[in-house]
Amino acid sequence: MQNIGLILYPGFQVLGLSMSATFEVANMMAEREVYTVTLLSEQGGLVQSSAGFGVDTKAFDQRRFDTLLILGDNVVRPASPGLIQYMRDSSPLTRRVGSICTGSAALAEAGLLSGRRVTTHWAHAQDLQRLYPDITVDEDRIFINDGPVWTAAGMSACIDLALALVESDLGSDITRLVSRQLVVYHRRAGGQSQFSVMQELDPKTDRIQTALTYARHHLKTELSVDQLAYVANLSPRQFSRIFTAQTGKSPAKAVEQLRVEAARLMMESGHQSIDVVATESGFGDRERMRRAFTRAFGQPPSYFAKTQS
Secondary structure, X not given: OEEEEEEOOOOEOHHHHHXXXXXXXXXXXXXXXXXXXXXXXXXXEEEEEOOOOEEEEEEOOOOOOOEEEEOOEOOOOOOOXXXXXXXXXXXXXXXXXXXXXXXXXXXXXXXXXXOOEEOOOHHHHHHHHHHOOOOEEOOOOOEXXXXXXXXXXXXXXXXXXHHHHHHHHHOHHHHHHHHHHHOOOOOOOOOOOOOOHHHHHOOOOHHHHHHHHHHHHOOOOOOOHHHHHHHHOOOHHXXXXXXXXXXXXXXXXXXXXXXXXXXHHHHHHOOOOHHHHHHHOOOOOHHHHHHHHHHHHOOOHHHHHOOOO
């Protein structure tokens, strides 16, 4: 049985507690008690969350944990000396340590991230990199696993991290069952961007939203303006004008961004060749995909195949 320690402190972001449900459901799907979850804090007792209510915790002591995870906060607060020392003392005895959101700053202060590649909430990534130049902060990742250290972006990324830990322990079949029981999409790959093309485009009307959703689900097809306009029930001229006004991009540019996003995720999963990815994402050939990646990222597709999370 694996004991998971979730480390809390005053003002912790309450969404982080949802990780405990992931481990609870993993026990249900495995039909055995694989995990126990203990909420920890420096002094023990009630710890006030970001939402204003208190959560009961156990004080730091000599108990050993398989996994220790520090929850994040809505702002970056200095970690207490007691928390820093606890992580330094516990890390050598713990199979893996990790953080959610700004919890990465505590791991960095404890010296546990030196020389490692990590992530955090995009809003705090530059500050983390500036304060700790000996680590490599990748602000555009959902989570990153570097050796025994796991770091995740903020908010809902805690569930992705928890699912990744379950998959590492119990395999993909159990994890799919856990995801389904939690009513979440099967865990996002760690390399997936914290940002979404659909969110960035942010169409204001149902017709343009419908066309974009159709495009995302039919990337292998031609996706001409005529086809998208038909889906939106608009003339091609009306569609192009409204689409550009609402998204700030032409339909062709938006489709390219959707294809690049999908192709990048496939490349980072490491399961398909560049030629297959080019076909599946709708680019048709690797040269066309290479040009699109270079425009978007300044790097070819092969760069993302080599930087696995």
